Amino acid sequence: MIFFFGETPDGWGIPGIHGMLAEDELDGYVQGAVYLIRGDGENLLIDSGNWSLPEFNNGMGEFLIKLLDKEKNKLKYIFLTHFHYDHVGNADALKKRYGAEILCHPLDRPIIEDPLIVTRRENVTRFGLSPEELLADFNLEAGESLGLSDPEIIRRYWDFPVQVDRTVEDGDLLEVGGLELQTVHLPGHAPGQIGLWNPKTSTLYSADLLHYPTPLGPYPIGDAKAHSRSIQRSLELAPEFLLEGHGLSAYSKASSRRRLVHMQIQQQDTRNRILFVLRRFDRPSTILELLPEVLPIKTDLDYPVSTGIGEARAYAKACIQCHLVWLVEDGLVQRVKEDGKIAFLAKR
Numbered sequence: 001m002i003f004f005f006g007e008t009p010d011g012w013g014i015p016g017i018h019g020m021l022a023e024d025e026l027d028g029y030v031q032g033a034v035y036l037i038r039g040d041g042e043n044l045l046i047d048s049g050n051w052s053l054p055e056f057n058n059g060m061g062e063f064l065i066k067l068l069d070k071e072k073n074k075l076k077y078i079f080l081t082h083f084h085y086d087h088v089g090n091a092d093a094l095k096k097r098y099g100a101e102i103l104c105h106p107l108d109r110p111i112i113e114d115p116l117i118v119t120r121r122e123n124v125t126r127f128g129l130s131p132e133e134l135l136a137d138f139n140l141e142a143g144e145s146l147g148l149s150d151p152e153i154i155r156r157y158w159d160f161p162v163q164v165d166r167t168v169e170d171g172d173l174l175e176v177g178g179l180e181l182q183t184v185h186l187p188g189h190a191p192g193q194i195g196l197w198n199p200k201t202s203t204l205y206s207a208d209l210l211h212y213p214t215p216l217g218p219y220p221i222g223d224a225k226a227h228s229r230s231i232q233r234s235l236e237l238a239p240e241f242l243l244e245g246h247g248l249s250a251y252s253k254a255s256s257r258r259r260l261v262h263m264q265i266q267q268q269d270t271r272n273r274i275l276f277v278l279r280r281f282d283r284p285s286t287i288l289e290l291l292p293e294v295l296p297i298k299t300d301l302d303y304p305v306s307t308g309i310g311e312a313r314a315y316a317k318a319c320i321q322c323h324l325v326w327l328v329e330d331g332l333v334q335r336v337k338e339d340g341k342i343a344f345l346a347k348r
């Protein structure tokens, strides 16, 4: 894979390749963006790229080391925006090489430190649900994937163990060589997704806030309503520079705003499309029945691995379920049980 990096107002960034630009969504070539922020004598790295087994090695680890070796400043922090494998690879190797502290949000810490947690009940029960309850909306039995996954898939995609040094929460300030950087909790895409705000350059590092479709994991691991609030929160910061976890980012106030509003509308569209299809069907419908009409382009690209979900390709289904949970909460859709199956019905 060919990598390139570009100057940013704070240092440099490597754009994260995803979607149509990735050679194959289902192998190790999906890549999260990596950014460096330079302070006076100290640097902070945002995310650490993808890691993969030698047979899928895309070279990101080597590329990062080549760039970081040239830096005169000490690497103080590695700020992990969320637990997804394309953002946390190489973290342990970089920590050891440069002596940096690894930071993340407390909700994503358990998965970053031990991604095999997604094969155990506690990854669901820690959010207040049982795996059975989580799987019910998808009409799956316990052990039939979604949240309780195949360890082989986790071993192939995730780089671990990673020892997190410290957790950070919304509003926490990080001092990096005279800069004051603010942690912004942006849940939805992942429960512990965090962005970083540099008020000095009006730059928001927004992680995967602008990745569509989202959420990728079933509720409560993914949360469409929380995601909507996270977009609103970012709009209120009114960043001049919006540096994304995937894609080529925005370099003016107008462009940053346009991208955030666009994402807000896309999410609203997903919600409206579900309601529209449900009203047209005019009968209780399962997530599988809704899938081809709500997210038609994603049926072939449905991921098996985003939350370590097992062999069932669950990404698009999880996105629809998260929006359904939100619609049920808003009283627009009803969850019904028919012949032992969970289906959804638009309220009149």
Ligand SMILES: [Zn+2]
Binding pocket: 082, 084, 189, 208
């Ligand atoms: Zn992600």
